[in-house]
């Protein structure tokens with residue numbers, strides 16, 4: 160297979176162009192736009208916080224499985240393992256952040272039950288952890304999962320955003336430059352693998368990318384739904 164020439168558009172950029180509507184549905188969801196324009200209903204934010212805590216916990220074994228696949232199957236395993244390991248390590252911080260944030264907002268994490276969208280997304284992660292799922296597929300999914308948050312929350316930090324001060328820290332968590340660089344490193348690994356893989360695998364990887372976007376949209380939809388008890392207390 161020919162090496163990609165400098166300046167040539169990578170496979171992921173082609174997908175982003177081809178599936179722009181779906182990508183925008185995930186990264187410019189009404190829930191994100193409501194954070195950005197300050198109209199967010201705080202009970203939706205609290206639902207998101209509790210459900211995302213469950214999701215991030217399920218992300219740990221998934222990222223660990225990507226790490227093992229990089230170790231076993233990568234053509235540049237030293238670099239890839241280092242990148243993935245730093246993501247895995249930062250999940251510990253992320254979980255502590257959720258615990259701290261939940262206590263600030265009065266959300267009891269021990270009482271949280273997974274909603275359907277959360278359960279579906281976690282089961283999807285589990286299906287990607289199977290040993291027969293190729294490294295190319297799992298690194299593509301990992302990049303897609305992270306970039307949706309990075310892009311969405313960066314949007315909430317732009318100069319003209321009216322994000323409420325109490326949600327700035329949440330947006331910073333995924334909208335900071337360092338996380339942006341991290342997503343670029345994941346994209347580079349995924350692109351390198353995709354350039355070299357068979358047509359069959361490429362089709363599978365594109366379908367996996369789309370499934371991540373669908374799950375992200377469902378996750379935002381679920382968070383944006385006001386719980387009946389919140390309506391009753393109004």
Ligand SMILES: Cc1ncc(CN)c(N)n1
Nearest residue numbers: 211214215304305308378
């Ligand atoms: C649903 C979801 N997608 C992505 C991320 C970013 N780790 C997250 N915390 N939650």
